[in-house]
Amino acid sequence: AQKVTQAQTEISVVEKEDVTLDCVYETRDTTYYLFWYKQPPSGELVFLIRRNSFDEQNEISGRYSWNFQKSTSSFNFTITASQVVDSAVYFCALRGSARQLTFGSGTQLTVLP
């Protein structure tokens, strides 16, 4: 079985602060993919990033960066210089040998002006 844990239920920061969203996963598969999705208040799910289990390089995309560490089974997401528009629920997800995506419970991020 696979499992994704997002221990931070809610995070509140002031605009321009950096914030890191934690994601810890469990799987017996050696080949798997990790994903982050964003769910803004409008409700849709927006794909942010995909990372495979053989690629531990950190990735940066604008203000977003991701830190994948197999040794600690973590795939953390950092937003630099947060903005009000970053307010959303963020989901980490895992897809291994099973065909479906397993989601964490999500982290509600609120960025205050």
Added chain:
Amino acid sequence: NAGVTQTPKFQVLKTGQSMTLQCAQDMNHNSMYWYRQDPGMGLRLIYYSASEGTTDKGEVPNGYNVSRLNKREFSLRLESAAPSQTSVYFCASTPAGTRGNTIYFGEGSWLTVV
């Protein structure tokens, strides 16, 4: 750019009523999914269809049935709605092939059972 389209977007049902959520994708994807989202629990898989003609149970299938009508369409039916099925439902699809393929989601269907 339609992508994954779900209908209806909002629905209120009385306990015991039945209804079908419709989902269609125009990306020629093989695999389709139905998830439900409840507060504090993330998204949980109800049913999925790896390809046309096949369906499999996910984590929370009880009280639901599905039909993969053709490659484009995957419907979710509640035969006798219960208040516990009040939730937001998401349909999703992905191409066949590697497990790394991005899964695309519809905009969600808000269902309330009273």
